[in-house]
Amino acid sequence: xxxxxxxxxxxxxxxxxxxxxxxxxxxxxxxxxxxxxxxxxxxxxxxxxxxxxxxxxxxxxxxxxxxxxxxxxxxxxxxxxxxxxx
Amino acid sequence: xxxxxxxxxxxxxxxxxxxxxxxxxxxxxxxxxxxxxxxxxxxxxxxxxxxxxxxxxxxxxxxxxxxxxxxxxxxxxxxxxxxxxxxxxxxxxxxxxxxxxxxxxxxxxxxxxxxxxxxxxxxxxxxxxxxxxxxxxxxxxxxxxxxxxxxxxxxxxxxxxxxxxxxxxxxxxxxxxxxxxxxxxxxxxxxxxxxxxxxxxxxxxxxxxxxxxxxxxxxxxxxxxxxxxxxxxxxxxxxxxxxxxxxxxxxxxxxxxxxxxxxxxxxxxxxxxxxxxxxxxxxxxxxxxxxxxxxxxxxxxxxxxxxxxxxxxxxxxxxxxxxxxxxxxxxxxxxxxxxxxxxxxxxxxxxxxxxxxxxxxxxxxxxxxxxxxxxxxxxxxxxxxxxxxxxxxxxxxxxxxxxxxxxxxxxxxxxxxxxxxxxxxxxxxxxxxxxxxxxxxxxxxxxxxxxxxxxxxxxxxxxxxxxxxxxxxxxxxxxxxxxxxxxxxxxxxxxxxxxxxxxxxxxxxxxxxxxxxxxxxxxxxxxxxxxxxxxxxxxxxxxxxxxxxxxxxxxxxxxxxxxxxxxxxxxxxxxxx
Numbered sequence: 001x002x003x004x005x006x007x008x009x010x011x012x013x014x015x016x017x018x019x020x021x022x023x024x025x026x027x028x029x030x031x032x033x034x035x036x037x038x039x040x041x042x043x044x045x046x047x048x049x050x051x052x053x054x055x056x057x058x059x060x061x062x063x064x065x066x067x068x069x070x071x072x073x074x075x076x077x078x079x080x081x082x083x084x085x086x
Numbered sequence: 087x088x089x090x091x092x093x094x095x096x097x098x099x100x101x102x103x104x105x106x107x108x109x110x111x112x113x114x115x116x117x118x119x120x121x122x123x124x125x126x127x128x129x130x131x132x133x134x135x136x137x138x139x140x141x142x143x144x145x146x147x148x149x150x151x152x153x154x155x156x157x158x159x160x161x162x163x164x165x166x167x168x169x170x171x172x173x174x175x176x177x178x179x180x181x182x183x184x185x186x187x188x189x190x191x192x193x194x195x196x197x198x199x200x201x202x203x204x205x206x207x208x209x210x211x212x213x214x215x216x217x218x219x220x221x222x223x224x225x226x227x228x229x230x231x232x233x234x235x236x237x238x239x240x241x242x243x244x245x246x247x248x249x250x251x252x253x254x255x256x257x258x259x260x261x262x263x264x265x266x267x268x269x270x271x272x273x274x275x276x277x278x279x280x281x282x283x284x285x286x287x288x289x290x291x292x293x294x295x296x297x298x299x300x301x302x303x304x305x306x307x308x309x310x311x312x313x314x315x316x317x318x319x320x321x322x323x324x325x326x327x328x329x330x331x332x333x334x335x336x337x338x339x340x341x342x343x344x345x346x347x348x349x350x351x352x353x354x355x356x357x358x359x360x361x362x363x364x365x366x367x368x369x370x371x372x373x374x375x376x377x378x379x380x381x382x383x384x385x386x387x388x389x390x391x392x393x394x395x396x397x398x399x400x401x402x403x404x405x406x407x408x409x410x411x412x413x414x415x416x417x418x419x420x421x422x423x424x425x426x427x428x429x430x431x432x433x434x435x436x437x438x439x440x441x442x443x444x445x446x447x448x449x450x451x452x453x454x455x456x457x458x459x460x461x462x463x464x465x466x467x468x469x470x471x472x473x474x475x476x477x478x479x480x481x482x483x484x485x486x487x488x489x490x491x492x493x494x495x496x497x498x499x500x501x502x503x504x505x506x507x508x509x510x511x512x513x514x515x516x517x518x519x520x521x522x523x524x525x526x527x528x529x530x531x532x533x534x535x536x537x538x539x540x541x542x543x544x545x546x547x548x549x550x551x552x553x554x555x556x557x558x559x560x561x562x563x564x565x566x567x568x569x570x571x572x573x574x575x576x577x578x579x580x581x582x583x584x585x586x587x588x589x590x591x592x593x594x595x596x597x598x599x600x601x602x603x604x605x606x607x608x609x610x611x612x613x614x615x616x617x618x619x620x621x622x623x624x625x626x627x628x629x630x631x632x633x634x635x636x637x638x639x640x641x642x643x644x645x646x647x648x649x650x651x652x653x654x655x656x657x658x659x660x661x662x663x
Contacts, residue, residue: 008538009535012344016543055336080329082337083344
């Protein structure tokens with residue numbers, strides 16, 4: 001199963017979990033699967049129009065990827081939020 | 087390898103001399119060096135504004151070299167705001183210029199007999215001199231630098247104070263000129279009132295002229311430059327580096343989402359005005375008004391500093407940061423980023439910390455004497471600070487000062503210093519830092535943006551964050567480069583041509599914290615001071631106002647009691663603040 005890597009700022013809904021295995025075949029489906037188990041996670045990633053917030057970028061195995069990118073067994077889906085100090 | 091020296095300035099006798107820099111201190115710079123000097127030479131019981139306090143200006147170890155984003159300078163002393171040790175650091179070019187000349191620190195002691203006199207320190211390749219500067223008395227920072235630019239060489243940089251520092255107000259900052267040709271006094275070592283310490287010594291400005299002195303380089307320069315080139319390329323090629331290309335103001339929406347964009351004196355964690363305060367509006371203005379992103383110091387590869395223009399296309403201020411948009415914007419109920427830009431410029435002109443001043447104005451508003459959202463009223467208050475009115479001084483002296491004047495209980499501080507934007511209620515591990523750090527309410531001491539962190543991890547995470555940030559603030563690297571301790575160790579190794587381990591860098595960070603805690607103990611601090619006020623522990627924000635700072639005192643104590651055993655996370659933790 002793909003693994004979603006949760007960035008520290010977004011670990012409130014996941015109760016601190018850093019890596020969550022999900023049964024899904026696209027990046028978007030991965031995020032939706034995390035939301036199903038941890039409500040409140042998805043709105044941190046996607047805006048009301050269904051697109052990623054402009055301060056969020058998504059990576060699959062280190063490569064920036066769109067929400068509809070396909071993922072396979074063992075792939076790492078990384079959510080990166082532009083937040084670091086101020 | 088380096089013929090380093092240390093400048094001693096005696097403001098009682100108005101002399102400046104250089105002495106050899108101790109070889110044993112070669113890996114100490116910035117914050118760690120400042121802490122060591124203050125612990126060894128300054129009575130922690132002294133009056134922060136008296137002759138016995140010591141003002142330290144210490145560039146980081148890597149400052150003045152070609153290492154990327156490495157030129158920061160620490161300003162240190164006993165704080166008139168907290169009553170404890172304080173370090174605040176800034177970008178700009180003074181740190182690099184001092185280090186190009188081999189000066190590892192400027193240590194200022196004493197006080198002139200006549201408090202009405204103003205002086206300057208001139209640092210040149212072959213001379214050090216304290217000179218009279220009465221003609222600059224009362225000048226605002228921008229006018230001062232414009233004046234000095236006509237008097238000194240174009241290769242010079244400046245460290246200065248505005249009227250707030252001259253009036254010895256506890257919210258006063260120390261300004262450093264940036265790397266732009268105009269040499270604007272836009273980079274501030276802002277926190278803790280160190281501008282007041284500089285003012286108490288009658289020191290209006292420091293001029294550093296390195297002329298055409300090249301960057302510092304080791305005798306065997308090849309490995310150093312090869313490492314610098316590879317590290318810089320690695321940073322620039324990382325797609326993640328581009329996440330921050332529009333600076334800290336772009337953080338606003340996500341901070342708001344996480345309930346750490348305080349509104350109306352922290353009575354809420356989110357602002358309804360997020361759309362008119364977020365960095366995207368500033369970036370949009372670049373298209374029609376000019377301005378844009380730039381590097382605040384020579385050799386910066388992060389380039390997170392923005393230059394903001396007014397509606398007519400003229401320079402207004404730099405840099406308009408997340409913290410300023412929060413404390414002078416949302417926290418005061420002010421909805422327009424353009425009003426915040428005006429307030430930011432005024433703070434830089436007068437020489438004030440935007441965090442402390444924003445917090446103080448919000449407390450004044452919360453007390454009922456001014457409406458939240460009154461941007462023009464806030465600007466009038468800043469002018470009153472410059473004029474030295476009774477109200478101006480009460481606000482210029484910071485959050486606790488105006489809280490006492492107004493007899494208002496909701497004063498969000500730690501160790502007497504206003505809390506920054508990062509709120510300890512959703513970010514409890516950061517709250518542990520505010521309680522346990524020698525610096526008080528200061529996010530740059532150890533920021534942890536992880537609202538889901540289990541409580542049993544708070545103490546170790548806070549300590550590790552404090553360690554890496556202390557090490558970073560001693561290195562000269564900017565926290566926005568986000569170096570790890572192994573990365574700092576690699577740079578030290580290629581600079582000095584000898585193996586410096588990550589463990590040594592961690593030890594420097596830990597020793598810095600020990601020195602600072604010891605100083606504060608001598609100043610009278612106890613565990614009873616390691617707390618946050620009732621408005622943070624009892625008043626909630628977020629959903630159902632359920633987010634409160636409810637961390638037990640023993641967890642706070644763990645963060646400073648003893649060093650946790652090293653674990654792998656210590657070496658991967660990035661400096662951030």
